Every structure is written in structure tokens, then in C-alpha cells.
Amino acid sequence: MKFQLVTLTGTKVDQDVYEVILPTAAGEIAVFPGHEPLVGIAMPGAIAVRYAKSDADNKLEYFAVSGGVIEVTPENIKVLVDEADSGDDIVESETKAALERALKMRDNAKDQVELEKAHQLVDRHAVRLKVADLRRRHRR
Numbered sequence: 001m002k003f004q005l006v007t008l009t010g011t012k013v014d015q016d017v018y019e020v021i022l023p024t025a026a027g028e029i030a031v032f033p034g035h036e037p038l039v040g041i042a043m044p045g046a047i048a049v050r051y052a053k054s055d056a057d058n059k060l061e062y063f064a065v066s067g068g069v070i071e072v073t074p075e076n077i078k079v080l081v082d083e084a085d086s087g088d089d090i091v092e093s094e095t096k097a098a099l100e101r102a103l104k105m106r107d108n109a110k111d112q113v114e115l116e117k118a119h120q121l122v123d124r125h126a127v128r129l130k131v132a133d134l135r136r137r138h139r140r
Helices: 092-107 112-138
Strands: 002-007 010-016 019-024 027-031 038-042 045-050 061-065 068-072 076-081 084-086
Touching: 019 038, 019 076, 045 112, 061 112, 092 112
Parallel strands: 002 076
Antiparallel strands: 002 010, 019 027, 019 045, 038 068, 045 061, 061 084, 068 076
């Protein structure tokens, strides 16, 4: 099954996979070859990709996404998001510091616009930390 992960800056993944686990409004769903057609919303969270049926969990590749659109057919999965960060690219210490700054920004927000921006940053960095943690735990 072909998996495409497309961001505003280009395509992150475009290759054959065995399984993709997606964060949706109804919870996480696993998509395998032959899945029923589906169009839905990707929630902020982690996308996990298993490239081959025989791949163990420590071979999963993780991406932090801030939400987007999912389109599934029996042969394809396409996920369109603003940004997707690979677990391999996330520096945990920098992300923790960014999360702390976002929390401070949220606590000191002077109006609704600042508060909304702070909430978006908190969500983004929390998801990135989750993906970094998943990657670290599964690569041991």
C-alpha cells in the first residue's frame, strides 16, 4: 500500500508501507492494505509507520503532526498536514525548552489571540516530545 505524507514544504514520505497508525478525532486507527475508503481529520499527534509486515515495533518510524486531512483507499493513504517532524529530527532538549516557553507564553497571555497562539505552540511541542519519547523507547 502506498503512503504519502505531504506537508506545506513538500512530501515527507512517498513509499510502500504495511501499516500506518493515525491520530483521528475518534482515536488512533491502524490502516492496513485493503482498508475501506475513508476521509477524515488527522488530530495533533503521532503517526507511526511500519514499512514491512515483519518489522518489529523498534523499526516503526514516527512523525509528529499538528493535524490535517486523511484520505484512505484500499491501495493508498494520503495525509495532508501543515508540518510533520520525523522522530529522528526532533531534539528532545530543545523541544522541552520550547514547550516551557510556550507554557509561559500561555500563562502570560494578555488577550485571546495570544492565548490561542500559545495553546497551538503548547500542543505542537507536546506532540513533538511524545514522538521523541516513542522513538527513544522503541529504539532501545
